[in-house]
Amino acid sequence: MKSGVLNLVVKRLGIAVVTLLIVLFAVFFATSMLPGDTASILLGQAATPEAVAGLREAMHLNDPAILRFLRWLFGLLHGDLGTSYANDMPVAALIGGRLLNTMKLAGITTLISVPLALTLGITAAMLRGSLYDRAVTVLSIGVISVPEFMVATLAVLLFAVYLRWLPALSSVNEAHSLTDLVRIYAMPVITLTFVISAQMIRMTRAAVIETLSTPYVEMALLKGASRSRMVLRHALPNALGPIVNAVALSLSYLVGGVIIVETIFNYPGIAKLMVDAVATRDLPLIQSCAMIFCLGYLLLITAADIVAIMSNPRLR
Amino acid sequence: MARAAASRRSFLGHSYNLVGVVASLVILAWTLVAIFAPYIIPHSIGDIVDDDYFGPMRQGLWLGSDYLGRDMLSRVLMGARYTVGISLAAVSIACFSGVVLGMLAAVTGGWFDTCLSRFLDAMNSIPSKLFGLVVVAAVGSSIPVLILTLAVIYIPGAYRFARALAVNINTMDFMTVARVRGESTAYLIGSEILPNIIRPVLADFGLRFVFIVLLLSGLSFLGLGLQPPLADWGALVRENIGGLPFAAPAVVVPSLAIASLTISVNLLIDNLPQKIRDRDA
Numbered sequence: 001m002k003s004g005v006l007n008l009v010v011k012r013l014g015i016a017v018v019t020l021l022i023v024l025f026a027v028f029f030a031t032s033m034l035p036g037d038t039a040s041i042l043l044g045q046a047a048t049p050e051a052v053a054g055l056r057e058a059m060h061l062n063d064p065a066i067l068r069f070l071r072w073l074f075g076l077l078h079g080d081l082g083t084s085y086a087n088d089m090p091v092a093a094l095i096g097g098r099l100l101n102t103m104k105l106a107g108i109t110t111l112i113s114v115p116l117a118l119t120l121g122i123t124a125a126m127l128r129g130s131l132y133d134r135a136v137t138v139l140s141i142g143v144i145s146v147p148e149f150m151v152a153t154l155a156v157l158l159f160a161v162y163l164r165w166l167p168a169l170s171s172v173n174e175a176h177s178l179t180d181l182v183r184i185y186a187m188p189v190i191t192l193t194f195v196i197s198a199q200m201i202r203m204t205r206a207a208v209i210e211t212l213s214t215p216y217v218e219m220a221l222l223k224g225a226s227r228s229r230m231v232l233r234h235a236l237p238n239a240l241g242p243i244v245n246a247v248a249l250s251l252s253y254l255v256g257g258v259i260i261v262e263t264i265f266n267y268p269g270i271a272k273l274m275v276d277a278v279a280t281r282d283l284p285l286i287q288s289c290a291m292i293f294c295l296g297y298l299l300l301i302t303a304a305d306i307v308a309i310m311s312n313p314r315l316r
Numbered sequence: 317m318a319r320a321a322a323s324r325r326s327f328l329g330h331s332y333n334l335v336g337v338v339a340s341l342v343i344l345a346w347t348l349v350a351i352f353a354p355y356i357i358p359h360s361i362g363d364i365v366d367d368d369y370f371g372p373m374r375q376g377l378w379l380g381s382d383y384l385g386r387d388m389l390s391r392v393l394m395g396a397r398y399t400v401g402i403s404l405a406a407v408s409i410a411c412f413s414g415v416v417l418g419m420l421a422a423v424t425g426g427w428f429d430t431c432l433s434r435f436l437d438a439m440n441s442i443p444s445k446l447f448g449l450v451v452v453a454a455v456g457s458s459i460p461v462l463i464l465t466l467a468v469i470y471i472p473g474a475y476r477f478a479r480a481l482a483v484n485i486n487t488m489d490f491m492t493v494a495r496v497r498g499e500s501t502a503y504l505i506g507s508e509i510l511p512n513i514i515r516p517v518l519a520d521f522g523l524r525f526v527f528i529v530l531l532l533s534g535l536s537f538l539g540l541g542l543q544p545p546l547a548d549w550g551a552l553v554r555e556n557i558g559g560l561p562f563a564a565p566a567v568v569v570p571s572l573a574i575a576s577l578t579i580s581v582n583l584l585i586d587n588l589p590q591k592i593r594d595r596d597a
Binding site: 154162294 | 434435437438439441442443444445446449450451452453454526530533534537538540550553557560561562563567568571574575578579582583586
């Protein structure tokens with residue numbers, strides 16, 4: 001029986017690896033389509049045709065695309081992300097610190113939003129149909145229906161313009177004390193928490209409600225179990241799989257969220273680095289950043305699927 | 317529950333509740349604005365009509381002025397044209413391609429189905445905003461590129477949805493009968509499957525429209541969507557973001573416009589009669 005689950009998990013992991021390859025391929029080709037010849041852009045307008053041809057040769061730009069892709073992939077496997085065109089630094093060095101900043105932002109957001117969203121989602125499902133449930137539902141639909149930048153601008157209007165509690169921009173370099181730290185992270189974290197929690201609340205609520213409509217919960221109701229016992233003892237253990245699935249899926253929204261949030265708050269993370277790289281058409285940097293984002297996204301949705309497989313009692 | 321039932325009205329054989337009616341009125345209003353915008357704007361969108369920038373709301377300039385002193389009302393009305401138009405074009409392409417491919421995969425099965433599903437699932441594993449960012453960086457930003465990019469991003473979702481529905485229909489007896497009669501694939505998907513999945517597909521169309529409006533606004537906000545002098549709602553927020561510290565109407569109004577449209581579509585779909593919304597069809 002156990003091997004059935006193992007098989008499915010291994011199969012799902014295999015699919016993830018194939019998907020990753022396809023995604024890497026897509027990212028590589030999308031960025032290879034960048035208009036303009038990289039060599040002539042690098043050398044500027046005054047470059048002689050010979051110099052451009054020489055640089056093209058040196059950068060292997062004349063090789064077929066598939067060869068360049070394989071070389072790039074080979075470099076990736078050895079931890080070599082290439083060299084940035086814009087400032088001639090190794091991409092790995094540019095990304096390192098930025099990635100850490102983004103991870104911090106994502107980590108803090110996760111720590112706050114997961115308990116918050118689970119509490120709200122489960123309680124809303126328990127009190128289904130009540131005023132509280134309606135308020136939570138309407139609020140989460142509202143947040144899902146508007147773009148992330150609007151949540152961010154509303155947060156700025158409220159906390160920085162009207163209440164004057166927090167600064168509108170964040171810059172990690174100036175953190176000297178705990179209060180500094182709070183002031184820096186507060187705004188981006190608040191915005192991201194809103195965006196992520198709204199998704200998570202909806203999915204958690206739906207998962208618990210679905211479990212509550214199963215026959216064994218009805219049985220618990222009929223035998224006279226209290227409402228909280230019904231939810232906590234009977235429904236929740238079985239809804240755990242779908243809830244963890246919902247959490248992992250919602251966290252994948254972080255990927256889109258940080259792109260907007262880092263730009264609007266000028267937060268020195270990897271998403272801001274990538275948006276800037278798009279502006280300067282810095283190919284290796286865009287490729288590496290896109291790859292990191294896709295990898296994170298893929299990890300989260302694969303984790304969500306695997307949890308769903310593992311928690312399905314029919315497969316156990 | 318009783319209150320919800322009391323507020324239901326019967327119209328055209330379906331019952332609608334109040335929220336649904338209000339939501340569809342808002343959508344209708346924005347559609348009319350999108351069509352007739354050039355005839356109803358009070359000022360030309362490029363004219364500088366205010367001496368002050370980020371001017372407040374006052375008579376003549378009902379929504380204040382933007383960062384150059386241009387009339388905000390005119391710019392928002394024209395912005396509706398781009399936001400609604402581009403999103404509608406993109407969602408039509410995405411849903412049409414996705415649904416046709418999905419039905420085809422369900423009817424054909426075999427290798428075609430497996431390969432297409434695997435490939436589109438892989439496409440789905442690229443975060444949408446990232447995909448938009450990379451494509452716009454690669455080929456530049458223009459209206460056709462935006463429409464196609466947004467469509468391509470949302471084809472996998474539409475495909476998955478339509479295929480799941482069509483696979484269920486495919487197992488029905490009338491499908492077997494039609495096959496035995498020797499009907500062509502085109503007839504099977506057009507006359508047997510499509511009529512049975514059209515209602516949930518239309519509800520999905522609405523949801524996908526919201527996703528596309530949000531993504532388009534997000535891209536424009538990053539400066540990667542519509543390029544000046546054209547401006548959709550996302551671009552209007554971007555160019556007036558400097559007014560945020562003064563809570564200028566120029567930055568608040570376009571945001572509210574996006575929210576009113578997307579929330580209305582979501583509410584309309586949530587309040588559709590169960591018969592239309594039912595995903596099991």
